[in-house]
Amino acid sequence: MSTRTNKTGFGFPSTPKRRRLGVGRPLKSSQILNQDNLMSCSQLHLRPESIEKCDSPPLPCNQVEFLCDSDVNNSICDIPGSPGVSETCNILKRIDGRKTFIELDSRINNIQEPEINTTNNVLNDLFNSRFEYGFAACDKTSPNCVKNVTKDVEKTLDNINQTICNIDRSVLFETKDSFLLDISGVVDKSTVLDKLSSDFYGLPSIAKDLFKSYRNIEKFYDWQEECLNLKAIRQRDNLIYSLPTSGGKTLVAEVLMLREVLVRKKNALFILPFVALVQEKIYSLSPFAIQLDFLVEEYASGKGILPPKKRRKRNSIYVATIEKGLALIRSLIDLNRLEGIQVVGMSATIGNLPDLAEFLQADVFERQFRPVELTEYVKLGDVLYRIKYENGAVEIVPDRQISFDYSEAGLKLDPDHVAGLVGEGDVTSPQCGACGTMCGVERRGGERRAAAMCPGESIVICSGRDWGALRAMLSAALPPVRSQLGRAGAGSLLLSAVALRLATRPRMLRDVLSCSLLPASVTPECLDDLCNETMRSLLKTGALEFLGNKQPADDDDIIGKCSDWELIVSALGKAAIKDDVRVVSRSLVLVGSLHLIYLVTPHEPGLTLDYRHYYSLYCSLDDEGLQCAKVLGITESNAVRMITGRPITNISQTVLKRFYAALIIRDLWKLVPLPQVADKYNVGRGWIQSLMTSCSSLAASGERVCEQLAEHEGGPFASFQLLLRELAGRLRHCAHPEIEALMELPAVRKARAMQLFRSGFRSVAEVARASPQQLAGAVQHLSLAAAEHLISAARVRPVLIYLLYLLSIDCGNGVDWSKAENV
Numbered sequence: 177m178s179t180r181t182n183k184t185g186f187g188f189p190s191t192p193k194r195r196r197l198g199v200g201r202p203l204k205s206s207q208i209l210n211q212d213n214l215m216s217c218s219q220l221h222l223r224p225e226s227i228e229k230c231d232s233p234p235l236p237c238n239q240v241e242f243l244c245d246s247d248v249n250n251s252i253c254d255i256p257g258s259p260g261v262s263e264t265c266n267i268l269k270r271i272d273g274r275k276t277f278i279e280l281d282s283r284i285n286n287i288q289e290p291e292i293n294t295t296n297n298v299l300n301d302l303f304n305s306r307f308e309y310g311f312a313a314c315d316k317t318s319p320n321c322v323k324n325v326t327k328d329v330e331k332t333l334d335n336i337n338q339t340i341c342n343i344d345r346s347v348l349f350e351t352k353d354s355f356l357l358d359i360s361g362v363v364d365k366s367t368v369l370d371k372l373s374s375d376f377y378g379l380p381s382i383a384k385d386l387f388k389s390y391r392n393i394e395k396f397y398d399w400q401e402e403c404l405n406l407k408a409i410r411q412r413d414n415l416i417y418s419l420p421t422s423g424g425k426t427l428v429a430e431v432l433m434l435r436e437v438l439v440r441k442k443n444a445l446f447i448l449p450f451v452a453l454v455q456e457k458i459y460s461l462s463p464f465a466i467q468l469d470f471l472v473e474e475y476a477s478g479k480g481i482l483p484p485k486k487r488r489k490r491n492s493i494y495v496a497t498i499e500k501g502l503a504l505i506r507s508l509i510d511l512n513r514l515e516g517i518q519v520v521g522m523s524a525t526i527g528n529l530p531d532l533a534e535f536l537q538a539d540v541f542e543r544q545f546r547p548v549e550l551t552e553y554v555k556l557g558d559v560l561y562r563i564k565y566e567n568g569a570v571e572i573v574p575d576r577q578i579s580f581d582y583s584e585a586g587l588k589l590d591p592d593h594v595a596g597l598v599g600e601g602d603v604t605s606p607q608c609g610a611c612g613t614m615c616g617v618e619r620r621g622g623e624r625r626a627a628a629m630c631p632g633e634s635i636v637i638c639s640g641r642d643w644g645a646l647r648a649m650l651s652a653a654l655p656p657v658r659s660q661l662g663r664a665g666a667g668s669l670l671l672s673a674v675a676l677r678l679a680t681r682p683r684m685l686r687d688v689l690s691c692s693l694l695p696a697s698v699t700p701e702c703l704d705d706l707c708n709e710t711m712r713s714l715l716k717t718g719a720l721e722f723l724g725n726k727q728p729a730d731d732d733d734i735i736g737k738c739s740d741w742e743l744i745v746s747a748l749g750k751a752a753i754k755d756d757v758r759v760v761s762r763s764l765v766l767v768g769s770l771h772l773i774y775l776v777t778p779h780e781p782g783l784t785l786d787y788r789h790y791y792s793l794y795c796s797l798d799d800e801g802l803q804c805a806k807v808l809g810i811t812e813s814n815a816v817r818m819i820t821g822r823p824i825t826n827i828s829q830t831v832l833k834r835f836y837a838a839l840i841i842r843d844l845w846k847l848v849p850l851p852q853v854a855d856k857y858n859v860g861r862g863w864i865q866s867l868m869t870s871c872s873s874l875a876a877s878g879e880r881v882c883e884q885l886a887e888h889e890g891g892p893f894a895s896f897q898l899l900l901r902e903l904a905g906r907l908r909h910c911a912h913p914e915i916e917a918l919m920e921l922p923a924v925r926k927a928r929a930m931q932l933f934r935s936g937f938r939s940v941a942e943v944a945r946a947s948p949q950q951l952a953g954a955v956q957h958l959s960l961a962a963a964e965h966l967i968s969a970a971r972v973r974p975v976l977i978y979l980l981y982l983l984s985i986d987c988g989n990g991v992d993w994s995k996a997e998n999v
């Protein structure tokens with residue numbers, strides 16, 4: 177096939193005379209992509225000279241940062257008042273008799289994905305040009321003409337995909353909406369896939385090659401085969417499988433998800449506990465997505481659209497943290513888009529598997545498989561201890577003294593000697609996760625271990641402070657999994673159930689609670705009491721009310737006496753924002769954003785206040801803080817009460833808590849690092865993250881409510897609608913707008929964006945103009961390879977925007993550049 181370059185700049189021969197083939201539209205001459213116009217995007221050559229293999233995808237350029245920082249991003253946190261994902265799914269399943277999770281049905285509908293479609297269409301044209309050229313050049317009398325040309329085009333498609341893989345795969349899925357930019361979709365591959373036999377665990381056989389080339393996996397372990405053939409899997413029932421760490425659990429989950437998106441044409445949700453793990457999974461799934469024509473969407477931190485976009489042609493695997501997974505499921509329930517779900521849970525460590533299985537109504541598959549022998553160590557200071565398991569007892573015995581030759585700077589960078597430990601072993605891909613002061617190093621990457629069948633080693637790095645806790649943890653039995661639904665959680669769950677119209681009568685709400693994990697730890701009588709008490713308190717606060725203004729007596733057994741009365745959510749939420757806006761509009765403190773932020777803090781932020789600490793924070797408030805506090809009624813006399821321990825009666829706890837939460841958000845807004853904020857306000861980092869998410873979504877819903885109120889009542893609501901819109905956007909990342917723009921780059925999160933900003937790279941364009949050496953030299957801990965990825969991504973962005981621009985000319989529409997910027 178000719179590789180001559182023409183003026184398209186993409187290496188495709190131009191089409192001398194266009195003939196309509198396929199679904200593309202002819203390009204006008206003004207639309208022909210001109211390399212000069214594509215700025216300096218030399219990285220994007222869609223026609224490679226020769227490409228053999230697409231290597232494993234590059235790690236996100238700040239992966240090290242993610243890993244080191246993973247406790248910052250730790251998603252395992254109590255979400256105040258939120259039932260967990262599985263609780264929600266399971267409850268839904270039981271109530272509606274519907275089936276639950278790994279697959280979320282995406283009903284084919286009119287999707288709105290103009291950006292992606294426009295890009296695809298332009299690329300489609302390029303392809304059709306290629307098709308026509310081939311068709312014109314071939315001998316039409318030959319019976320194989322069409323077949324050859326088709327093959328040729330398909331080869332071109334593969335080459336493009338390969339090129340994309342080789343250039344910078346990250347650009348494919350990292351957009352503002354964080355969906356995979358599926359350039360592979362320029363030619364409909366589904367017909368190709370359809371022709372392929374489904375002989376690889378129910379997947380097209382091409383999947384087998386992909387596992388071989390990207391994972392070096394040729395044969396599944398016996399347990400994996402057994403698990404994939406379980407009756408529960410075949411019947412799409414819920415399942416929990418439990419195996420030791422590195423037993424290969426994730427692979428089974430991947431096969432199941434691939435089956436959903438490729439064979440059943442449904443979506444799948446993969447929930448992982450850390451942001452860093454979500455990122456890693458997205459990268460490792462991306463070559464599969466490219467080759468098999470599905471999407472991978474990221475739902476972590478500020479990423480992920482709620483509700484998820486409906487897609488007409490391709491199905492998605494949503495990779496989410498716990499909080500985002502929960503928000504995603506809620507948004508789908510809200511829109512009645514969730515149906516036919518199957519829950520598949522996997523874990524290495526579950527203390528009370530039967531309880532969990534009962535709760536999830538799941539089958540259990542448990543094995544003690546380890547691909548290779550694993551020796552576990554603990555590093556405490558300079559000594560490496562070995563963990564010995566004998567006759568059910570655990571012993572920690574000194575193994576050896578270690579010493580590495582570190583420079584002073586090296587020691588500063590790596591105080592735990594992780595690099596030394598890694599270097600000591602025969603490692604190419606160490607796995608390192610940090611959690612608090614403990615950090616684990618796994619030597620000899622899983623696949624190598626498995627391939628070479630050589631023993632593996634894991635090292636827990638422990639500080640003196642945690643030594644006791646670690647010893648106790650190792651010798652203790654596994655703690656049982658317990659429901660986190662306390663009184664507040666139950667309130668939130670019941671309120672959500674009524675709001676989502678999943679359960680609308682007291683007896684149904686009792687059923688909702690009994691579908692949770694609570695019955696595993698409390699008696700049925702306690703459950704009844706909790707349900708009655710919770711409903712009573714929701715009715716008392718006015719969050720819920722009975723239809724027709726029916727009122728139970730104070731001491732009534734609501735479940736018994738009012739079992740069939742219909743409950744509705746009162747207009748309290750709407751009323752609350754209305755009141756807030758009215759109060760705030762009379763005396764809005766405009767020195768900064770604090771007062772507005774206060775407006776979107778949750779009414780019950782799930783805080784326990786320490787008044788002495790509150791007092792010291794009050795004393796250090798700046799002008800804006802003092803003014804805002806005053807407007808809210810928090811005065812000096814309240815502060816004196818805080819320090820003297822006298823009760824504060826003239827102002828509600830809710831206001832005090834909300835103001836405290838608003839101060840936290842304002843600090844993040846001012847780019848104070850999250851760990852520092854957590855220390856300053858004495859709260860958990862996970863809690864801060866969920867506070868940020870709540871504020872952002874409250875701002876978004878506040879905006880909607882203000883819009884409605886503005887229509888009906890006028891007044892200040894229209895201005896607040898605009899203010900809240902801006903606020904919601906900024907709260908997504910809690911960052912300056914310049915930093916937000918940098919965060920649009922693949923794998924650039926807040927910390928990295930701030931680093932770039934401080935090093936003088938204040939916009940995507942400045943990153944695009946830099947050389948890898950410059951960038952790596954200026955930004956601390958940024959490797960040359962990572963700098964290259966970043967620069968290629970920054971350079972590719974304008975190309976995508978340009979493609980949109982071309983299309984807008986073709987459609988005769990003006991392009992919305994603010995939207996184009998999002999690509």
Ligand SMILES: Nc1ncnc2c1ncn2[C@@H]1O[C@H](COP(=O)(O)OP(=O)(O)OP(=O)(O)O)[C@@H](O)[C@H]1O
Nearest residue numbers: 393395396397421422423424425426427622623626
């Ligand atoms: N059948 C197989 N053959 C060879 N290697 C495999 C096979 N299955 C999984 N692996 C490799 O073993 C390693 C560990 O697998 P995986 O991450 O799936 O384990 P896991 O049980 O999910 O681990 P964890 O408990 O840490 O989440 C990975 O590198 C994976 O590629």
